[in-house]
Amino acid sequence: MSTMSLEPVRGRTDEMIVNMGPQHPATHGVLRVVLGLEGERITRAVPHIGYLHRNHEKIEEARSYPQVIAYTDRMDYVSGTQNELPFVLAVEDMLGIEVPDRAKKIRTMFFELYRLASHLVWMGTAMLDLGAISPFLYTFWDREIILGIVEKTAGARMLPNYYTFGGVRRDVHPDFFKDTADFLDHMERRMVDYEHLVLESPVVHARTIGVGVLSKERAIARGVSGPVLRASGVAYDVRKAFPYDAYPDVEFEIPTSPDGDTYARFWVRFQEMYQSIRILRQLVELTPKTGPHKGKAPARIKPPAGERYRAVENSRGELGVLVVSDGTDKPYRVKHRGAAFSNLQIVPDLFVGAKFSDSIAILSSLDPVFGEIDR
């Protein structure tokens, strides 16, 4: 099949095979895409993954349940604690551990803080891919504030290993709620600037509107999830469809756009950031200031034999985990369902026929993270 082949077509001189990555500033890590270029138009695109394969699932089978949590952090490294939640939820389900209400709310706050952090990194790198330098620095400073809040409580910036079975490892810092409220005020001011620099910029309009259109049917057929799916007009969000933790207690909307183009994906991520701010505002008010942060969990985690699938809506989409237990203190099998991995499936669909410059915009709008894709 010609679209999958890497070899130049014999006798065809107008096509140039270009190897984009694994070291390329716009591939967000170590993606390699082999492109067939006809001038600036892409005729073939074959993504290659596996440059960051580090045996997550196999190593996790050789670790006890509490140890696995530290490893799940390293998957989607941009969004920290979000990765720990599906595994923690699955094991809690298997063991029937009760999670106190306060712990649920703290978890949800961290979850949404990391969603903001992840979308900020996306915004900065996407604008860097489009050629603007300054938004990258602005977003990284805002992210730095979030990481400061997280570090004060959890002890680490990016990969804090903070959730545990039955709640969170330690109580939040006394300043946590005040810091978060201050940060949200700051963030609301900055979002105005980001709107000016990203969503309203005519150059961004020119680069993204009508580029890389993903139809609703195609998106569903390829198993796409998260902002990419919602930008194609499907209002599917695990937070609403299968609520977990404190999401039933808070009000928020699922922003969708019918367009399915790159600009729609940009727009949906922006609206998600507004929704995150809204959720966090509610949780700052709702969360009890004192109380248990951790439910009763057995000293040795030994789930009964059986299996359990739990999914959460992380910054990139549905992040699921299937835990199979054989009754020992180590999982028999841990299978992750990565959102970025599924979203990457549409790369050849969207690339073929687009301009080369468009492919950069499209790739940044998918926001892949290779720790989770290659695992």
Place this chain on the structure above:
Amino acid sequence: MGLLGSDERPRDIILGTLDDLINMARSRSMWPLTFGIACCAIEMMATWDPKIDADRFGMFFRNTPRQADVMIVSGTVNKKLAKRLRRLYDQMAEPKWVISMGACANQGGPFRQGYSVVEGVDKIVPVDVYIPGCPPRPEALLQALLLLRDKIADRELRYQKPREIPADYDVLAEPGKDGRLPVL
């Protein structure tokens, strides 16, 4: 690193002074290669953010290996990537330095038991400075960059670089072509 890339340490006073001057310039204008691999890459980007701002020390990213001086290996290197990494190192113009950032790049870190992970990037490229951490703080990376600056600028330290370039043929060779660096 001696004058114009030679390994010999100049004995002459004039040449020695020139050598010092050029190495001072080198140490104060280290341009890293934009090559993010994994988790550490995000902290590597954060080192250039307003809070840390490594640009204060005259460092900014170059995308092409030809114009870069420092390669920051920021993440797990597996056997598929190792060949590309080595190739990037070979493409960099002399003089060049390597910083190994984070546990994975140092010795495989938490993933060192995996079948695909290279246990330490110093098996394929000569490393000048190692940073522990998973991932290291941006300040730690800046510290490493400054240690590298001192190493380049210092008369005694700069000839300490291991000049024999390591090549773990198990990692680098393509299957079936033993003893030869791969043609990629």
Place this chain on the structure above:
Amino acid sequence: MNPIPIPEDRHFRPRLLGYDPQKSRPWLERLVYSAYVFVFWLIVIGTYAGVPALFEALGWNAGWGFVLMRALQVVLLFLLSAVIALLLILVLRKYLGKVQERYGPMHYGPAGGIQTVFDALKLLAKEDFVPAAADVLTFRLAPAVTFVASFAMFAVVPFASGWVLADTNVGLIYLIAVSTLSAYGVLLGGVSSGNKWALIGALRAGAQMVSYEIPLALVFLTVAVWAGSLSLGRIVDAQLGLWNVLPLALSFVLYVIASLAELKHIPFDFPEAESELIAGYNVEYSGMSFAFFFLAEFVELFLLPALIVVFFFGGWHGPLFGLEPGSLAAGALESLYFTVKTAVWVWIFLWIRATLPRYRDDQLMEFAWKAMIPLALFGLVLAAYLRLIWR
């Protein structure tokens, strides 16, 4: 080769420099920039007033003496371009730092003032590499072509009244010819590198050049029609009462856009699209060859705003405070006016660079062919008509 001795506490600490730059010192920064600008100014005065005066005093202003004088002036201009590049790279980094809520280079030299000198020294001593797939002669030639093309523009740029290397009466035609040449360097460098990214960058440069050159030439024509001369000195003199920017506003806007394209500057930096083509046409260049591309870029970043000032903002004109026109003091003052006006335009270009993302290359071409050329023609007709009824 002994291993590096491990300190007692097993902690290696970076050496701190002798001073403690804990806060930005704006006065020091201003001092450094003033020093650079002063050197720049001194070289300008020396080139255009000092050297001719010296040769006149020696009586060598004819024959081979004249040739020698011009050669000396060119050497001084080369020095000037180096100063411009060193200053502008520093200003760019500091300005980007300022608008990005950080500081930029600040620890080496007073307020980071000699950072770019270190950069230049390092590039000088770095390996200059020719890839195996490259065409060696063209590969070596390309940076020189680019640099010489941008450097040659100095010949007709008037820094003050009479302060110009060649006040030729075909200055505009010379400019069109020479500015096109710099795209050739890019084209040659990209094609001869034997790298696909460089090739794409070179092709983009070629396509881009074709699209912006025509509106640029039409704007040149408009200015020439308005001033009634092709000489840059006459064009400046014609703006004594009224700067061209008012009557030729449309052409002025088109010229700024075309300059951005000619400069390969954001939002039109397609040949060197850093996030797309890695480094575009100079992806295989290292060491000094790369430095020449860098140098050419920043010399152009000075010269194209300078041309904006010449064409639309009255060049060197400004209040002379009773100084006799043509004297050394008046020339020095005029060149200062010229530099300040140019600096404002450089700042606007840097500001654009700090803000905007990049267009797609076909969008520039579409814009150039569908909007800029008709508008430039309209501006030309308008200028001709206005000139008929006004003067």
Place this chain on the structure above:
Amino acid sequence: MSLLQEVWQAVKAIGTGMATVHKRVYEDAPTEFYPYVKPDLPPVSVQSLALVENEDGSERCIVCLQCERACPAQVITIERHRNPEGKGFLIDRFDIDLVNCMYCAACVEACPVSSIVTIQDFEMSTYDLQTLKADIDFLHEQARRARQWYSPKFGVELRTEDGRIEKAPPEMQPGGLAELLKPAEEVDS
């Protein structure tokens, strides 16, 4: 007319963007001057590990091997022998491979006597990996040099000038501990 409006909109948007960028010129940069100013890390921050001794210099570690079992990256190596006189065990070897450590602080959580603790010393970059293969002397030395450390069981502790180990004041303690340590009347008000 709509074309003109569109052009006007675009020009206005570019102008707004440029104004947005330019207004930063007048703001102070949040830069921390790292090598000159050390960052003020929160006490719970996990930057490195250390092994605390008792105030009298005796070993606090009871060699229960809990940390070795809890470590996900499997970097802790402990060898012990039974104490010939009295109860418990004596340490033969206590190594933490800080090169491969993933700094998750699982060992700190597992330690029943708060002997292994987290410290904020992040300046561990090195020319030589051997400096990071921490043996027991180095871990003790790290703890002696650290001004403060943290373990979940005892919270943040400080070492005073004369070598005594004290519990840090409530404002340095994380979450629940801070609440517990506060005087009762403060909690009420």
